[in-house]
Amino acid sequence: NAGVTQTPKFQVLKTGQSMTLQCAQDMNHEYMSWYRQDPGMGLRLIHYSVGAGITDQGEVPNGYNVSRSTTEDFPLRLLSAAPSQTSVYFCASSYSTSGLNYSPLHFGNGTRLTVT
Amino acid sequence: KNQVEQSPQSLIILEGKNCTLQCNYTVSPFSNLRWYKQDTGRGPVSLTIMTFSENTKSNGRYTATLDADTKQSSLHITASQLSDSASYICVVSANRDDKIIFGKGTRLHILP
Numbered sequence: 001n002a003g004v005t006q007t008p009k010f011q012v013l014k015t016g017q018s019m020t021l022q023c024a025q026d027m028n029h030e031y032m033s034w035y036r037q038d039p040g041m042g043l044r045l046i047h048y049s050v051g052a053g054i055t056d057q058g059e060v061p062n063g064y065n066v067s068r069s070t071t072e073d074f075p076l077r078l079l080s081a082a083p084s085q086t087s088v089y090f091c092a093s094s095y096s097t098s099g100l101n102y103s104p105l106h107f108g109n110g111t112r113l114t115v116t
Numbered sequence: 117k118n119q120v121e122q123s124p125q126s127l128i129i130l131e132g133k134n135c136t137l138q139c140n141y142t143v144s145p146f147s148n149l150r151w152y153k154q155d156t157g158r159g160p161v162s163l164t165i166m167t168f169s170e171n172t173k174s175n176g177r178y179t180a181t182l183d184a185d186t187k188q189s190s191l192h193i194t195a196s197q198l199s200d201s202a203s204y205i206c207v208v209s210a211n212r213d214d215k216i217i218f219g220k221g222t223r224l225h226i227l228p
Contacts, residue, residue, distance in 0.1 A: 102209075107160050
């Protein structure tokens with residue numbers, strides 16, 4: 001199994017450009033999510049989805065859009081890149097997000113984005 | 117406010133030595149606590165999960181403890197190896213709203 005696959009691994013954008021970070025999982029997980037990781041800070045939730053056709057905002061959603069047309073894919077779109085969006089982005093999936101089910105998050109290996 | 121605090125921020129030890137990483141939390145109502153290992157340039161990977169009724173759990177050279185009364189957890193690494201160099205992230209799940217709260221991690225460096 002490939003697990004969670006993210007592309008690209010690295011990306012440089014100019015301020016104002018748009019792009020899509022791709023995320024795909026082959027574990028048939030219902031729950032998928034996007035995090036950003038910045039130095040000195042914990043992982044922060046951007047958007048998440050509990051199933052195809054359902055998305056919701058996390059802690060830091062501004063400037064990002066998501067969609068979930070299939071169970072496997074959960075792309076993250078940057079509408080108009082800003083230097084504050086320079087970060088490492090992680091996609092994660094889980095069988096369940098419910099704390100009662102104790103399912104771990106499975107992470108991709110990240111996309112390092114630089115906005116100049 | 118739900119928070120997860122980890123200490124130390126970073127730690128340097130010699131290969132073969134033991135070390136202990138700490139995690140204090142104020143998450144309520146508590147569901148479970150996970151330790152993740154994040155190698156440089158990779159995503160975090162789950163090491164172990166602790167539930168309310170568990171005090172100690174081992175995974176090879178990694179031993180996690182949980183004191184639900186004081187809301188503290190520790191991750192003890194025995195006979196460290198160079199491959200243990202990584203960030204270790206404590207993550208606490210709350211029963212209410214299915215929230216998952218991340219600590220900022222401890223960066224561990226193992227020197228040969």
